[in-house]
Amino acid sequence: MPRLFQRCQQAGFAKLYLERKNEIMKFDLVIKNAADVETDCLVVPVVDKGEKDRPQAAVLSTEKPFHDVAQELIASGELSGKALELAMLYRPAAVKAKRVLFVGGGKEK
Numbered sequence: 001m002p003r004l005f006q007r008c009q010q011a012g013f014a015k016l017y018l019e020r021k022n023e024i025m026k027f028d029l030v031i032k033n034a035a036d037v038e039t040d041c042l043v044v045p046v047v048d049k050g051e052k053d054r055p056q057a058a059v060l061s062t063e064k065p066f067h068d069v070a071q072e073l074i075a076s077g078e079l080s081g082k083a084l085e086l087a088m089l090y091r092p093a094a095v096k097a098k099r100v101l102f103v104g105g106g107k108e109k
Contacts, residue, residue: 035065035095042097046070047108048081057081058108065094070102081105 030037034044044066050056057074058081059067069092073079079087085104092100 033063034061035063035097038096039098041099041101042095043101043103044070045105046079046081046085046102047105049108055080055082059102060105065092066100069093069095069100073102079104081108083107 028039034042045060046057047060048055049058057070057079059070061067069089070079070087073087073089079085079102082104083106085102087102089100089102091098
């Protein structure tokens with residue numbers, strides 16, 4: 001059994017892996033403003049800069065559009081920066097990507 005499959009199985013994603021094992025994911029390295037990149041999905045990290053009992057989510061991007069689209073998620077508590085937390089936005093304003101996936105990176109060190 002491939003190592004990736006074992007890790008997916010432990011995390012509960014084994015079915016997803018089986019369905020997509022024959023697909024090829026394309027990665028592009030583009031040097032320009034991320035908000036101007038036309039792509040299926042952009043991944044933006046979010047960390048927790050708060051104290052122990054008071055999370056404070058911070059988007060790790062210098063680009064204003066990502067902060068703007070994440071504000072509502074952060075204000076509602078849907079996005080806190082907790083490790084492996086995921087929040088997907090579809091067709092966000094001021095961003096050319098079809099989707100933006102915010103991924104929690106845990107406590108900032």
